[in-house]
Amino acid sequence: MPALHLNKQVSSKDSSSLPHVVILGGGFAGLAAGKALAKYPVKITLIDKENHHLFQPLLYQVATAGLSAADIAQPLRHIFSGQSNLTTLMDEVIDFDLNTSKVNLVTQSLYYDYLVVALGVTTGYFGNQSWIRFAPGLKTLDEATELRRRVLTAFERAELAKDSGETSLWLTFVVVGGGPTGVELAGAIAELAQHVMAKDFRHIDSTKAQVHLIEAGPRLLSAFPKSQSTYAYKRLSKMGVKVHLNEPVTNVSADGVTLSQSSISSGTILWAAGVEANSVANNLGDIPRDRAGRLEVNPDLRIPNFENVFVAGDLAKLSDHKGKQVPCLAPAATQMGRHAAKQIIRDIAGRSLQPFIYFDKGNMATIGRSSAVANFRNITINGYFAWLAWLAVHLVFLMGMRNRISVFLNWAWSYLAWRQGARIITKKLIGRSDGPSATSSN
Numbered sequence: 503m504p505a506l507h508l509n510k511q512v513s514s515k516d517s518s519s520l521p522h523v524v525i526l527g528g529g530f531a532g533l534a535a536g537k538a539l540a541k542y543p544v545k546i547t548l549i550d551k552e553n554h555h556l557f558q559p560l561l562y563q564v565a566t567a568g569l570s571a572a573d574i575a576q577p578l579r580h581i582f583s584g585q586s587n588l589t590t591l592m593d594e595v596i597d598f599d600l601n602t603s604k605v606n607l608v609t610q611s612l613y614y615d616y617l618v619v620a621l622g623v624t625t626g627y628f629g630n631q632s633w634i635r636f637a638p639g640l641k642t643l644d645e646a647t648e649l650r651r652r653v654l655t656a657f658e659r660a661e662l663a664k665d666s667g668e669t670s671l672w673l674t675f676v677v678v679g680g681g682p683t684g685v686e687l688a689g690a691i692a693e694l695a696q697h698v699m700a701k702d703f704r705h706i707d708s709t710k711a712q713v714h715l716i717e718a719g720p721r722l723l724s725a726f727p728k729s730q731s732t733y734a735y736k737r738l739s740k741m742g743v744k745v746h747l748n749e750p751v752t753n754v755s756a757d758g759v760t761l762s763q764s765s766i767s768s769g770t771i772l773w774a775a776g777v778e779a780n781s782v783a784n785n786l787g788d789i790p791r792d793r794a795g796r797l798e799v800n801p802d803l804r805i806p807n808f809e810n811v812f813v814a815g816d817l818a819k820l821s822d823h824k825g826k827q828v829p830c831l832a833p834a835a836t837q838m839g840r841h842a843a844k845q846i847i848r849d850i851a852g853r854s855l856q857p858f859i860y861f862d863k864g865n866m867a868t869i870g871r872s873s874a875v876a877n878f879r880n881i882t883i884n885g886y887f888a889w890l891a892w893l894a895v896h897l898v899f900l901m902g903m904r905n906r907i908s909v910f911l912n913w914a915w916s917y918l919a920w921r922q923g924a925r926i927i928t929k930k931l932i933g934r935s936d937g938p939s940a941t942s943s944n
């Protein structure tokens with residue numbers, strides 16, 4: 503394929519004639535694309551609505567008071583401070599005009615020669631958007647701190663409860679979704695109740711808290727081998743988590759959840775079931791999508807009909823050369839971001855573009871402290887050694903030395919002392935709208 507005719511209408515103060523690469527999203531894919539272009543003569547603008555890159559795999563620990571928000575995020579500006587060909591803008595993408603190679607942000611419009619769309623996915627409620635209010639998801643730092651507020655406040659409300667019914671309502675936690683995030687959340691809440699909180703209250707017995715994990719399908723961790731699903735089920739059951747399989751949620755309200763065969767009264771419902779494409783991507787035009795709205799990209803990660811637009815990360819739907827769907831995982835997003843960057847360089851050099859080849863680095867999930875499942879190709883490990891591997895992998899891939907040290911010290915402290923360092927409620931429960939209707943609205 504010949505090199506593209508470069509668009510010289512770069513909106514920048516300097517009138518650089520370098521190709522302008524605009525990267526949308528500073529998640530795993532956007533970050534990898536930006537870094538992979540560091541040594542090339544291109545002008546890069548990276549846009550994110552947040553000022554930080556977020557390490558989502560540890561979000562559940564912020565939600566359950568194990569880590570602080572700042573431990574798992576790093577300012578984008580700092581990450582790229584040494585990369586002179588990249589400018590970071592904290593702005594929000596609202597629209598595209600692909601025919602004129604323009605992206606519209608809240609504050610301005612930018613022309614590009616190449617566009618990398620890496621805007622990720624959001625929590626999906628299968629068309630029941632009204633459930634968000636009662637069952638927030640876990641995708642951003644704001645959401646993680648909101649979940650933490652709800653979980654910690656539930657114990658406080660239980661302590662203030664006027665009767666046993668109210669106490670039990672507040673001491674019942676429901677986690678919807680039996681994937682890695684749901685399993686990790688349920689395990690962490692059970693441990694919080696049984697060990698961390700146990701000595702801290704005078705009226706309630708936090709060890710009586712009930713944690714329900716709801717899964718619509720026949721097993722937990724459906725992306726893992728069946729033996730690991732069984733391991734997770736047994737392990738969670740041993741920790742006191744009540745796992746419900748084959749029970750889709752049919753309604754969510756302030757008072758609890760209705761399942762296909764039963765209902766559970768609960769003051770705290772957390773949603774970890776399903777994703778949908780970032781809605782901004784709808785403005786990319788008539789591109790084939792899967793049921794979650796993810797964009798079906800060409801093998802080289804470009805979208806049909808536009809030779810200078812790449813989609814990378816969770817937002818891209820693609821099967822690899824063996825026909826296996828590339829999963830929504832951080833290593834896949836990183837590899838896609840890098841691939842998009844390499845293809846841009848090839849295109850500028852007038853070389854043909856190559857298909858994306860996914861290297862499967864395996865999958866891991868923790869099930870409470872000291873236990874995890876890990877699988878790499880045909881090798882599966884369960885239990886303590888999988889957990890040690892999980893700790894090591896997450897420390898290595900976490901961005902920033904300060905964060906690594908802080909997380910390591912937090913983990914060591916929690917492990918030795920059964921204490922969670924981030925048990926701070928930063929926003930008060932506002933009223934009935936986000937809690938069970940049985941309680942006072944004060």
Ligand SMILES: Cc1cc2nc3c(=O)[nH]c(=O)nc-3n(C[C@H](O)[C@H](O)[C@H](O)COP(=O)(O)OP(=O)(O)OC[C@H]3O[C@@H](n4cnc5c(N)ncnc54)[C@H](O)[C@@H]3O)c2cc1C
Nearest residue numbers: 527529530531551558559594595622815816830831832835
């Ligand atoms: C709770 C949780 C746990 C996970 N655990 C694991 C795990 O253990 N292992 C693993 O491999 N993967 C895990 N994942 C998945 C992994 O985090 C994703 O696959 C990865 O983040 C995808 O990278 P991305 O760059 O495509 O999107 P993201 O990392 O989601 O980045 C998208 C970026 O786009 C920005 N953005 C969105 N909309 C706009 C807009 N309109 N304007 C400007 N900026 C915008 C966002 O702020 C964000 O920075 C987990 C995900 C979650 C939510």
